[in-house]
Amino acid sequence: MDNRRPEFTKRKKELARLEKQKQKLERRAQRDRDKKDRDPNAPEEEDPDIAGIVPGPQPPGGEE
16 A cells, blocks of 8 residues: 555645636736726626516506
8 A cells, every 4th residue: 555645635625626726816906907998987797688678666557
């Protein structure tokens, strides 16, 4: 039985964890850059699921 095997496995898992953490930080930084580059005065795109819905009380004339 090889006594070095568990250490190798542990090191491999550690490297995978560090790589995943690095990718996560890169995605987070990219998202922050995209957020800064966006024009805050640009109109937001309307969600097609709620297009035309008026908030608040609805006019009478429902189904009876």
